[in-house]
Amino acid sequence: MEAVECIATRRSVRRYTDQPVEKETIEKLVHEAQYAPTWKNSQTTRFTAVTGKAVLEQVRAAMPDYNQRSSENAPLLLCVSAVTHRSGYERDGSATTPLGEGYTFFDCGATVQTFCLAAHEAGLATLIMGIFDVDKVRTALNLPESEVPVVIVACGHAADAPQMPKRRATEEVLRIL
Ligand SMILES: Cc1cc2nc3c(=O)[nH]c(=O)nc-3n(C[C@H](O)[C@H](O)[C@H](O)COP(=O)(O)O)c2cc1C
Numbered sequence: 001m002e003a004v005e006c007i008a009t010r011r012s013v014r015r016y017t018d019q020p021v022e023k024e025t026i027e028k029l030v031h032e033a034q035y036a037p038t039w040k041n042s043q044t045t046r047f048t049a050v051t052g053k054a055v056l057e058q059v060r061a062a063m064p065d066y067n068q069r070s071s072e073n074a075p076l077l078l079c080v081s082a083v084t085h086r087s088g089y090e091r092d093g094s095a096t097t098p099l100g101e102g103y104t105f106f107d108c109g110a111t112v113q114t115f116c117l118a119a120h121e122a123g124l125a126t127l128i129m130g131i132f133d134v135d136k137v138r139t140a141l142n143l144p145e146s147e148v149p150v151v152i153v154a155c156g157h158a159a160d161a162p163q164m165p166k167r168r169a170t171e172e173v174l175r176i177l
Helices: 003-009 023-033 053-061 065-070 102-121 134-141
Strands: 045-050 076-083 125-129 147-156
Touching (some): 003 102, 045 053, 045 102, 053 134, 076 102, 134 147
Antiparallel strands (some): 076 147, 125 147
């Protein structure tokens, strides 16, 4: 698939079949996500891939009903977390720019988008979910205190082919001076 076609046809999918995603596929997609650029190559994004029934249930229980419904049957819930106070910071711990921790999340977003595009290219669908109970997810996955869970990405085989939600006109978001 051409890069632009992949970018343009990736969609957030909210219906999945229960067909599993193999361990080798998860490893490949996370490896490809690691090609994303990061602040000073700090690479602070971490992935916890949940495929086991019991833990899947615990993660789902931390999500609001609509996200539980949207990710129902998805065989993989990928918790994407970020190591804090590295990206955007100096070695002495001071923030390099006024955006401070913002670059942690910038890097995480670029990495997640790269994952979603790699998954799309591999014939898999994704849904990024930002709304969940952070403490419940932290406990269920035993995440270290040095990381903050940022999004949960549902991933699997699509059972739906949604239309693209309308984008703003480019003139509205672009200034050329
Ligand atoms: C940071 C972030 C958080 C999101 N959280 C949710 C969510 O909790 N639930 C949901 O259904 N969609 C969520 N989405 C998906 C967006 O609604 C979706 O990307 C947007 O409507 C554009 O649709 P598209 O991805 O098909 O282009 C999230 C997307 C991003 C980038």
